Amino acid sequence: MRIEKDSIGQLEIADDAYYGIQSYRASQNFQISGTQVHPLMIKSYLLLKKAAAIANEKAKVLEPKKAGAIVAAIDQLINLDNHNDSSKYFIVDAYQAGAGTSQNMNANEVIANKANEILGKKLGSYSEINPNDHVNMSQSTNDSYPTVMRLATLALSNELLIELKLFSSSLEIKAREFDHILKAGRTHLQDAVPIRLGQEFGAYKYTVDQLIKLIIEAQGSLRVLGIGGSAVGTGINVPKSYRDTIILELRNIFQDSHLTISPNLIASMQSQLPMMIYSNALRATALELTRIMNDLRLLSSGPSTGLAEITLPSSQPGSSIMPGKINPSLLEMGNQVFFKVIGNDSAMAFAVSAGQLELNVMMPLMAQLSLESTHIMKNALHSIRERCIDGIKANEKQCEKYVGQTSQIATALSPVIGYAKASELAKQALSENKSIIELIKEKKILTDEQFNKLLNLREMTELK
Numbered sequence: 001m002r003i004e005k006d007s008i009g010q011l012e013i014a015d016d017a018y019y020g021i022q023s024y025r026a027s028q029n030f031q032i033s034g035t036q037v038h039p040l041m042i043k044s045y046l047l048l049k050k051a052a053a054i055a056n057e058k059a060k061v062l063e064p065k066k067a068g069a070i071v072a073a074i075d076q077l078i079n080l081d082n083h084n085d086s087s088k089y090f091i092v093d094a095y096q097a098g099a100g101t102s103q104n105m106n107a108n109e110v111i112a113n114k115a116n117e118i119l120g121k122k123l124g125s126y127s128e129i130n131p132n133d134h135v136n137m138s139q140s141t142n143d144s145y146p147t148v149m150r151l152a153t154l155a156l157s158n159e160l161l162i163e164l165k166l167f168s169s170s171l172e173i174k175a176r177e178f179d180h181i182l183k184a185g186r187t188h189l190q191d192a193v194p195i196r197l198g199q200e201f202g203a204y205k206y207t208v209d210q211l212i213k214l215i216i217e218a219q220g221s222l223r224v225l226g227i228g229g230s231a232v233g234t235g236i237n238v239p240k241s242y243r244d245t246i247i248l249e250l251r252n253i254f255q256d257s258h259l260t261i262s263p264n265l266i267a268s269m270q271s272q273l274p275m276m277i278y279s280n281a282l283r284a285t286a287l288e289l290t291r292i293m294n295d296l297r298l299l300s301s302g303p304s305t306g307l308a309e310i311t312l313p314s315s316q317p318g319s320s321i322m323p324g325k326i327n328p329s330l331l332e333m334g335n336q337v338f339f340k341v342i343g344n345d346s347a348m349a350f351a352v353s354a355g356q357l358e359l360n361v362m363m364p365l366m367a368q369l370s371l372e373s374t375h376i377m378k379n380a381l382h383s384i385r386e387r388c389i390d391g392i393k394a395n396e397k398q399c400e401k402y403v404g405q406t407s408q409i410a411t412a413l414s415p416v417i418g419y420a421k422a423s424e425l426a427k428q429a430l431s432e433n434k435s436i437i438e439l440i441k442e443k444k445i446l447t448d449e450q451f452n453k454l455l456n457l458r459e460m461t462e463l464k
Helices: 021-029 040-058 066-077 098-118 131-135 141-177 197-222 241-255 267-271 273-299 329-353 363-387 394-403 408-419 419-431 436-443 450-455
Strands: 002-005 010-013 182-187 188-194
Touching: 002 021, 002 098, 002 131, 021 040, 040 066, 040 141, 040 241, 040 363, 040 419, 066 098, 066 131, 066 436, 098 131, 141 267, 141 273, 141 363, 182 197, 182 273, 182 394, 188 197, 188 408, 197 273, 273 329, 273 363, 329 363, 408 419, 408 436, 408 450, 419 436
Parallel strands: none
Antiparallel strands: 002 010, 182 188
């Protein structure tokens, strides 16, 4: 064991631990969830520290030897398989002290110890590379944490966008595949005029495309960073050239040319509105996807006593007591994931509203919520697309049966015989259990020419 000291006192730290006393205190204080900080937050923090070291060296406030050791340490840590022995490195719970100071210091201490090791020093010996003086140079938790939170969210949101685009493509394929299939439309869950099954899927595809645009727009606000603002946005202890240099380094490291420094660094500390904007986009996405999941569950209901207009792939047995029962398991999973995303957005609203004066300290929760929502939505979409959407089959005979039975075909007659007579015809069809087409033929309401023109079901589904 080695002894480390801080402003509170001293503690014993394991000899082979790359974390230091502040990380250890945090790990003891916040034994909450057993869930570590998201790996993308850790990686993004390491990369930010790399950019900071380079910017500080170029500003001539950090010696090249120290900057080189810090950069080399970070490169090693980025490529490290921490899963084998993560207890030596990043140990802070996802639920931690406000603002993310614990996580920032965990990164600072691990980088400092790795850099000192590279320079031939013992772990815990900070005379050469100090966590605060060198690794954290020109930074505060207050500007580094929100920057990292945005960068990590951006990285994961790009993965979500890939899945949403693939999901849209799968829906488009089904829209084309089912375009010839006429079926009964339904409003208020009651019979309506005909529609094509392909049109329903095409509408789902259009909706997903709008959600993609919404998330891309939200990403724009995440690209405005407050780095270089230091403690309260006034840039105390930050060299003049630092901000211009670090944003160039971040663009290069994160391969995102659209990253910018906020024009008002104080506002970027006070307000975490960009996180709310992104969370709202996820909420809207979850709400719309929930609706689509519900539609698909309803359309596949049965198989003998439901709508049964589509058949979903069999993914697993659906009951422990009813033999042969198959449930829409993937869609049900999707519903639950999307409900969680909606709930996370509500928590995000409380966190974003909790900022006071120069800082919103609830950022660790924001980061956890944002990354969790993005992560589970991405994975849910992948599974639903691959194991459900791509394998959906249409039950054409069932669709044909229902569209022939719907009394709302009478809507097409209104321009010729009037709404009142068309309504009477629809009521009679229902009471006598006959189709509209049968009644029209019996009553000889239309000429053959009118019949062929007005009761062409395919034409009913086409815009004029």
